[in-house]
Amino acid sequence: MTSATQTSVSTKPASDSDVLVELDHVEKYYGELHVLKDINLKVNKGEVLVIIGPSGSGKSTLCRTINRLELINSGDIRIDGKPLPQEGKELTKLRAKVGMVFQSFNLFAHKTILDNVTLAPRKVLGMSKADAEKEAMELLARVGVDSQANKLPAQLSGGQQQRVAIARSLAMHPKVMLFDEPTSALDPEMINEVLDVMVDLAKEGMTMIVVTHEMGFARQAADRVVFMADGEILEQGTPTEFFDNTKTDRAKDFLSKILTH
Amino acid sequence: MQAMLTLLSQYDVLGAFWVNIQLTLWSALFSLILGVVLVMMRISPIPSLRAFASGFVEFFKNMPLTIIMVFMLLGAFVQLRFQFSSTFSSNFYWLAITGLSLYTSVFVCESLRSGINTVPLGQAEAARSLGLGFFQTAGLIVLPQAFRGSVAPLGNTLIALLKNSTVAAACSVATETSTLMKTMIEYNASSIVAVFMIFAIGYVILIIPIGLLTTWLSNTLAVRR
Numbered sequence: 017m018t019s020a021t022q023t024s025v026s027t028k029p030a031s032d033s034d035v036l037v038e039l040d041h042v043e044k045y046y047g048e049l050h051v052l053k054d055i056n057l058k059v060n061k062g063e064v065l066v067i068i069g070p071s072g073s074g075k076s077t078l079c080r081t082i083n084r085l086e087l088i089n090s091g092d093i094r095i096d097g098k099p100l101p102q103e104g105k106e107l108t109k110l111r112a113k114v115g116m117v118f119q120s121f122n123l124f125a126h127k128t129i130l131d132n133v134t135l136a137p138r139k140v141l142g143m144s145k146a147d148a149e150k151e152a153m154e155l156l157a158r159v160g161v162d163s164q165a166n167k168l169p170a171q172l173s174g175g176q177q178q179r180v181a182i183a184r185s186l187a188m189h190p191k192v193m194l195f196d197e198p199t200s201a202l203d204p205e206m207i208n209e210v211l212d213v214m215v216d217l218a219k220e221g222m223t224m225i226v227v228t229h230e231m232g233f234a235r236q237a238a239d240r241v242v243f244m245a246d247g248e249i250l251e252q253g254t255p256t257e258f259f260d261n262t263k264t265d266r267a268k269d270f271l272s273k274i275l276t277h
Numbered sequence: 278m279q280a281m282l283t284l285l286s287q288y289d290v291l292g293a294f295w296v297n298i299q300l301t302l303w304s305a306l307f308s309l310i311l312g313v314v315l316v317m318m319r320i321s322p323i324p325s326l327r328a329f330a331s332g333f334v335e336f337f338k339n340m341p342l343t344i345i346m347v348f349m350l351l352g353a354f355v356q357l358r359f360q361f362s363s364t365f366s367s368n369f370y371w372l373a374i375t376g377l378s379l380y381t382s383v384f385v386c387e388s389l390r391s392g393i394n395t396v397p398l399g400q401a402e403a404a405r406s407l408g409l410g411f412f413q414t415a416g417l418i419v420l421p422q423a424f425r426g427s428v429a430p431l432g433n434t435l436i437a438l439l440k441n442s443t444v445a446a447a448c449s450v451a452t453e454t455s456t457l458m459k460t461m462i463e464y465n466a467s468s469i470v471a472v473f474m475i476f477a478i479g480y481v482i483l484i485i486p487i488g489l490l491t492t493w494l495s496n497t498l499a500v501r502r
Contacts (some may be wrong), residue, residue, distance in 0.1 A: 083406055103322060105410070112408025114473065122403035125500045126422050136407035170501035181403075188407060 034060045035097075036192055036223050037082060043089035044077060044247075051077050052088070053247040055221045059192070059225060064218045066189065066255075067227045068232040069244035070270055075227045076119075078244070082225065083114040096191065112140050115185030115193040119200050121177040123169035123184070129156065130165040133184045140188070148187075155183040159213050175206030181211055185219075193217070194224040235259060243267045280471035284461060293457040294479055300374060300442040300453065305435060307378035312385025316413055316423075319390060330386070337383040341375070346447040349376040366451070373445035377438065382399025384434045393419060397502075425498040432491025433464050454479070 034091050037059040044052035051074045058063050080086040082093060084100050084107060093100045095114065100163035101107045123132050131225045133152035137143040143151075156162040161172070169177055178198055184191045185193060195214065199207040218224055218237040228234065234241050234255055241250040241258040243266075262268045284290075318330035319338070349372040353359040361371035397420050404414040424431075443455035450456070454476055461472045 029424055085402055085406065108405075108408045108410045111406055114406070115405035116403070118399055118403065120397075120399050122397070122399035124400060124418055125502050126425065135417065136409060140408040141369060183405070237278070 036061045036063075036095065038092075038094040039078075039082075040092040040094070041095060042078075042081065044074075044081065044086065044088045051207040052081070055073050055091070055249060057242070057249065059081065059223060060220045061223055061237045063262070064222075064224045064226065064237055065240050065242060065243045066238040067225065068147045068229065068231070068250050068270075072246075073244040074247040075244045076196050079194050079225060079227045082192075083111050083116055084118075094271060107141070112136070112188050113191045114186060115190035117178070117181050117185055117193065117195045121169070121174070121181045121201070123177055123181055125169055128166050128168060129161065129180050130174070132169065133187050148191060150246045151159075152183070152187060155186050156180070158186075160209070173206060174202045175209045178202065178206075178210045182213055182217070184211075192223040192225065195224065195228065197227050197229070199228065199230055205212060215276050225230055229274070231259070243270070245270070280468040281475055282331070284465060284468065284471055284475060288457060288461055290454075290475060293452060293454045294483070296450070296453040297439065297442045297445075298483070300370075300377060300445055300450070301439045303396045303437075304377035304381055304442070305440055307374065308385050308438070311378060312389060312434055314394065315382060315386040315421070316389040319386065320393060320415065320419070322411065332475035333388055334383040338387070339488035340380070342380050342441055342444050342487075344449050345376045345380050345477055346373065346444050349373065350448045357404065365449075369449040369451075370445075373448040376448060377441060377445070380441070381434060381438050384437070385431065388430035388434055389420070389423050391425035392425070395426035395500075396422045406457045422500050427498050428491055428495040428498055432487060432495070433493075436487055437485070439483060440480065472491045 035058050037057075038167040039055050042052055043050075052180050055078060057065075069075050075085055081088050082095070084093075095110060098110075099146070101110060105251060123129075124135065127135065130149060130152055133155060134143075134145070134148040137148040137151070138145060141145055149264075153165065156165055159182055161176050161183070164172055164176060164180075168176040172180065182193075182198075198214070199210050202210065203208065207230065211230060214224070214226070214233065215237045226233070226238075238255050241255050242249055243258065243264070245266050251258065251262070251267050253261075258267070259271070262271060291361060315330045318326040319334075321327060350369070353375075354368065354372055359372075362368045400418055400422065401414055401492060404418040409417065443453060445453050446455045446459075456477050462469055465472060472476055
């Protein structure tokens, strides 16, 4: 399964200037294990891309390669037309433009909620404390946790922590947000409060790459769904195309397993 | 008891303890700084720095303190003409602090490294993904949590340092407790037990509060996850 299914399916006309994230023949190995096989992917500005697939399919790894938390063995990754820099100042600048939300939230455990959100704007962008706090409070209000601003992360529920993590990323005004299974560590009743925030973000035109098992979210908010298995992109299309007219057997098999319950 | 009081009135025991406390405080300061530098080298992305730091740590960790102290005296000073001051006593004093600091810094480094192991990798990943550089990530996110997680081993290192400060005698620091104890035993052979008791009790009085403080700090500062 190669480039045949990978071009042309984007829901928006892809002139090159619209492309924000581009992966070109990306290969990655963990020792012998080939975890990413010839990944070609273009994400346009404002597009919401949802990556789904079974465990171990390489979807989280793919997500993490985009801000170079994982290194790749060959191929190119470009953000806004520029190739990913090596370690150093250039890389930190780029990472500041790529928001990332983790499965395990990863809020700074020794800092208050407010400090979590203001830290990067102050230390990376050089914002004043007052400005950073004003904006942080707005962002926290937007995700509905402003009343918790002076607590420590451990005092919040998982859903609240993840919403703070989203606010923390937004405070850097990222061009694109990466979500690495943002709801997988949450109790069922907290999943929706996080998904609601993500749906709002998508509506506001944020470019998002979301690795998730939430098929409801994929249907509701995705512009395009990418199905990965064994390190390969096997299929992609609009949610309607993908869910109602699944082409590959592997994807049909996967969907039949998760949708029967 | 009477013998102990007599001895205390004859010798400047408090002064000798004060010398050990000073040696300890200076060495604690320098070894803390050096220990932080070493641990940052050990977690840095640059392989040569990592290799240097682990070599340094292995070297001093496996070296008896007495040998380091004798080296500071006979090697660094007598052979290599390394001098802090032209007066002998203050020169030996600072040479002893250097030896103690080098020796203790590797234990500070190892304590902090055990603290760093309590900080989940995701903390650093989150910091890096927000655009923080290596020093910002280490200084603002990883080390503060590592310190809180290594209060207990750092406290133990401080206790060991205070006791080790008596080895300064091997570097000719003549005013500290173990030297004074030797002198007192020499001239008061009839009350050896009293002499021992003075120093034993003295160190217990100094060290028990450190232990209590580190236990308390360790609980108060622990990072809740």
